[in-house]
Amino acid sequence: xxxxxxxTMSSLIDSALARLREAGxxxxxxxxxxxxxxxxxxxxLTSADVIEQVEARDPAVGRASIFRTLELLTExxxxxxxxxxxxxxxxxxxxESGHHAHIICPQCNKITExxxxxxxxxxxxxxxxxxxxxxxxLLEIYGICPDCSD
Amino acid sequence: xxxxxxxTMSSLIDSALARLREAGxxxxxxxxxxxxxxxxxxxxLTSADVIEQVEARDPAVGRASIFRTLELLTExxxxxxxxxxxxxxxxxxxxESGHHAHIICPQCNKITExxxxxxxxxxxxxxxxxxxxxxxxLLEIYGICPDCSD
DNA sequence: CGCCCAATTGATACAAAATATCATTTATAT
DNA sequence: ATATAAATGATATTTTGTATCAATTGGGCG
Ligand SMILES: [Mn+2]
Ligand SMILES: [Mn+2]
Ligand SMILES: [Zn+2]
Ligand SMILES: [Zn+2]
Numbered sequence: 001x002x003x004x005x006x007x008t009m010s011s012l013i014d015s016a017l018a019r020l021r022e023a024g025x026x027x028x029x030x031x032x033x034x035x036x037x038x039x040x041x042x043x044x045l046t047s048a049d050v051i052e053q054v055e056a057r058d059p060a061v062g063r064a065s066i067f068r069t070l071e072l073l074t075e076x077x078x079x080x081x082x083x084x085x086x087x088x089x090x091x092x093x094x095x096e097s098g099h100h101a102h103i104i105c106p107q108c109n110k111i112t113e114x115x116x117x118x119x120x121x122x123x124x125x126x127x128x129x130x131x132x133x134x135x136x137x138l139l140e141i142y143g144i145c146p147d148c149s150d
Numbered sequence: 151x152x153x154x155x156x157x158t159m160s161s162l163i164d165s166a167l168a169r170l171r172e173a174g175x176x177x178x179x180x181x182x183x184x185x186x187x188x189x190x191x192x193x194x195l196t197s198a199d200v201i202e203q204v205e206a207r208d209p210a211v212g213r214a215s216i217f218r219t220l221e222l223l224t225e226x227x228x229x230x231x232x233x234x235x236x237x238x239x240x241x242x243x244x245x246e247s248g249h250h251a252h253i254i255c256p257q258c259n260k261i262t263e264x265x266x267x268x269x270x271x272x273x274x275x276x277x278x279x280x281x282x283x284x285x286x287x288l289l290e291i292y293g294i295c296p297d298c299s300d
Numbered sequence: 301c302g303c304c305c306a307a308t309t310g311a312t313a314c315a316a317a318a319t320a321t322c323a324t325t326t327a328t329a330t
Numbered sequence: 331a332t333a334t335a336a337a338t339g340a341t342a343t344t345t346t347g348t349a350t351c352a353a354t355t356g357g358g359c360g
Contacts, residue, residue, distance in 0.1 A: 026307065026356050047346075062310035067347065077285060119269055119289075126291060134293040135227055141273060143282040176327050176336065197317080212339035217318065302360095309354065317346065325338065330331105 012039045016078050023076055030065040031072075033058050038079060077142070162189045166228050173226055180215040181222075183208050188229060227292065 013035050017027055025031075037053040038045065045053075047070060054061050073079045119139065127134045163185050167177055175181075187203040188195065195203075197220060204211050223229045269289065277284045 028308065028356070030309070051346095060310080063346095064311085064348075065309060068308085080286075080288065118272055122268055122272075123291060127293065130293070131296065132293040134291055136230075136292045138230065138288075138290040138292075139269075140288040140290070141276060141284055142286045142288075143277065143280070143284040178327070178337065180338070210339080213317095214319075214340085215338060218337085304359085305355100307356080311351095311353100313350080315346100315348070317344100319344070321342080322340095324340100327336080328334095330333085
């Protein structure tokens with residue numbers, strides 16, 4: 001049994017539940033089940049993955065609640081949506097340099113583009129260390145924008 | 151008239167078309183129209199945005215071809231999907247530190263997680279410069295993985 | 301502990317987004 | 331110009347996400 005990673009997992013869940021509670025939300029069966037699934041070490045789950053695994057654990061949990069929970073957890077910055085395949089997300093034109101950096105406000109979704117991301121050196125180091133040919137990068141910074149920060 | 155930005159735009163399109171051709175794909179009306187829309191300075195377009203604008207330019211272009219083009223352009227790393235709202239994308243559990251960094255292989259979508267992203271100093275500088283309260287960041291590096299690089 | 305009650309749920313119906321299919325068209329090499 | 335595989339667009343279908351609403355439940359209060 002992978003006890004140590006179970007410990008990490010349950011502490012992740014506990015910390016998430018605490019954040020939920022602090023924000024004034026109830027700890028419900030649906031939310032706990034979704035969190036249990038998300039905190040298992042299989043990262044990068046699609047909504048379909050989550051639905052499938054929650055269904056397996058507890059068929060009584062409804063689809064709608066799963067989506068609602070994913071949305072709520074995202075709002076609270078407990079989870080972050082990323083992408084692997086080109087689906088619903090927004091598209092940017094990647095310049096030939098392959099560099100893009102921006103700030104996203106988690107409240108209003110406003111984007112502040114950063115012309116220069118200034119991490120070329122770091123990228124180089126990582127490339128060498130990993131033995132990879134690096135084609136580009138995206139640096140996303142999450143920060144409350146002036147409009148939302150009062 | 152915004153001639154200079156038009157120039158940049160058309161050179162962006164030209165470079166994209168060249169990459170398409172080099173990869174052995176045909177330059178079709180549907181693909182050119184989608185690229186024209188994407189290269190206009192409205193960044194961060196959703197697929198719905200693209201469909202709408204392509205429809206406006208040329209109603210003869212079919213929806214399916216728009217999706218196919220977005221997928222192809224992504225494969226060729228000409229565009230990159232990003233996200234704003236929590237939709238189809240994959241979810242990761244964000245640690246309390248708010249830091250996450252990984253490498254994505256554009257070919258096979260394999261993810262290599264990076265424990266330490268080492269850009270705390272840079273983030274600090276950007277925070278000060280922009281006058282923002284920064285809550286976290288995601289650094290994505292695109293690189294062909296060993297399995298795909300031959 | 302046992303009420304209370306707003307918050308949350310799950311079932312259902314619905315809307316939107318994306319994909320599979322396939323006969324027709326078109327870009328490109330010769 | 332012709333040949334031919336690649337690509338297209340129309341259509342049908344699936345998948346994904348959302349609105350509605352009566353029923354349930356978590357958690358504070360007595
Ligand atoms: Mn850069
Ligand atoms: Mn970091
Ligand atoms: Zn904001
Ligand atoms: Zn790969």
